[in-house]
Amino acid sequence: MQTVHDVVVIGSGAGGGTVTKVLGDLGVSVLLMEAGPMITPGDFKERLAPYDLPDRGLGPKAEGYFGGTSAITYNANFGGATIEGEPYTVAPGSQFRWFRSRVLGGRTNHYGRVTLRFADYDFKPRTRDGLGWDWPISYDDISPYYDKAERFIGVTGKAEGIRSAPDGIFQPPAALRVHDVLVQRACATLGIRAINGRQAVITTPTNGRPACHYCGQCGRGCRTASNYAASYVQIFPAMATGRVEVVADAMARELITDASGKVTAVSYVDKNTGVERQVRCRTVVLAASACESARLLLNSKSSRHPQGLANSSGVVGRYLMDTVGFGMSATIPALSGMPKYNSDGYGGHLYVPWWMWDRHKELNFPRGYHIEVGGGYGMPGIGSFNATVNQREGYGLALKKAIRDNYGISANLSGRGEMIPNEQSFCEIDPTVKDKWGIPVLRFHWQWSDHELNQVRHMQTTFRQILDAMGGTINTPAAGRGRGAAPPAAGPMAGAGAPASQPVAPAASSVPISVGGGIIHEVGTVRMGDDPRTSVLNKFCQAHDVRNLFVADAAPFVGNPDKNPTHTIIALAWRTAEYLAEELRKGNV
């Protein structure tokens, strides 16, 4: 007789990690399945310098100099939009990128750690302006879970009393960098308030984790667990309790149901052997990422569930959203020749919350955005000096001085805006294409609306004003997820070191908006709601149709406010896990 696990969690990112931690703490045993390998801190490349690599990051055959990408990445992403043997398709006329990290902890190992609460009004957008849908929960429902998340993972910031950026329980923030101070003052001249960044980084020892050591390499994975990642902050400690078992390299294929419609088992492919296996379960929590969770439900078809499991409403896969992205960078002459300092720190020390939340009547778009601020001296890499070298040319001490004076003198503004869900943006099962395990893949449909395009136009105008006020020279007005675009490298040398900027969606308009999925904030494919005819999950992220099925990633999101989703994924998952534990205790599931 095979073991029946109380809870099987599928996916180990922010949602799965949180559910695993919370259930483990409540004494519930968890089997955690991850489609990628196990990870150890030894896999992280924190503080590795280019000179630690003989090829300095060009790749084993110097392919970085010839249009190829380096085989070595410092980043702890363990994945990307392209994964061998695991394709997805995009419908004609649409553009979409789907970034996946197949590894324990998922994208939390490398993500930007921007940690923002939704505002109270974000939960009731339809009530406010008639667009989108209201959530079945309010800010008051989730606020205690934001508190718990902040106490546990640690978030920097200061109380500011801004309605669009609710205060939380904060760790002391690090000092503003020089370019931050310039941006903050430039914003002030425009009546815009810029505040300390809210990052999932601890600046004081917290829950046994040492404080940040300010190496600035959060994206590489943190060897001291001083920022948040589900792997080292939640899952490793949970495994140590003995109540959590991790099955790595397990690609979930299908949820198996019994005659009563309850999930009884998860069928998965053991990627190491290619063998299909099953684990039996009392309850299952999907936390595979919004699109993977939708895919799994849609692929769990049976005569009883012809359009996929938990999908009597037909909305699984629907209302897919991403964040609106736009970036602009400028060279700031005031920084040229400045006495250098170690500006590494920890990601964004400054950000600009949406400042016109009560003035939308003055605007031709209904929802807001925030601005993330970048700049400073990054670790040099191959290609870091292309722009200066191409501009100055020559050689010798004059070139060396130009490089020294011009290094790290850019400031970058990244706009991150709210998208309103629409009928044209969704994912479905591709009718023919399968991945290498034989599992049908997703096909994406995507369309931005004027709401988003007009918002980007506003970002363009505003960013130029801010950078102008600093005396900056705009580098390349370009969209993308990047921290502003790097100046293009001339000639045959486009190199490996240039920051990869996301291609701009070639919309009919000339608005340089990011590609759908490009900001890697996909949310909303298995949404919650009070009405089972128009939503998949109830207000506890429990399927209306299947009582022992829960979803704990960004799929339950009803909207996608201009706050990066991870904090709300964690808070919602925490709430769902507590509810699930209680329902298990009561014998209701």
Place this chain on the structure above:
Amino acid sequence: MSEITRRDALRTLAAAVAAAATFDRLLAEQVHQMVAQSAVASGGAYSPSTLSPHQYRTVERLADLIVPIENGAPGALEAGVPAWIDMLAGVNDQLKAIYVDGVAWLDAAMKRRAGMDFAAAPPADQTGLLDLIAYRGNESPDLAPGIQFFTWVRRMTVDGFYTSRVGMRDVYLGNSPSATFTVPAESLEYALKRSPLA
């Protein structure tokens, strides 16, 4: 250790890095030790394994001209850039051809100018030729191959120098863990004073 040449060690490492998705810092440290030991064993001088001694000498001279010693601080030559270029030319035939053809072009141009190879020419002739090929504005059918080659050497010398242990410190003071994060007042004052926001 002695029978393991530097290049073999680098190749082993490159293959290992390509094979394993993850990089092992210990492996890198071992290679650095091997490189250091092989340098000591060979009397401290690096012997090129892809470029000819003459081509290598030419690359050394170019690296020294592009990023020279400054107030006693090491330049690209001291930072080992020529050896790095030789190593890369050994793993990429296209790159090797760029250097083989480029040095030949430089030698031919210098023969016309001063009657000798580039590396053997007086410094004034060397810089005289570089002053022609270091700028796109001098583009002509005659100079085009030289400009293109110099663009490569300059780019790689700059990359190699500023990603080296000694070169990086010229532009970047980070990658050092610290208990606090501070911004020097003199830097902030410098920028504010020069900005429109003082």
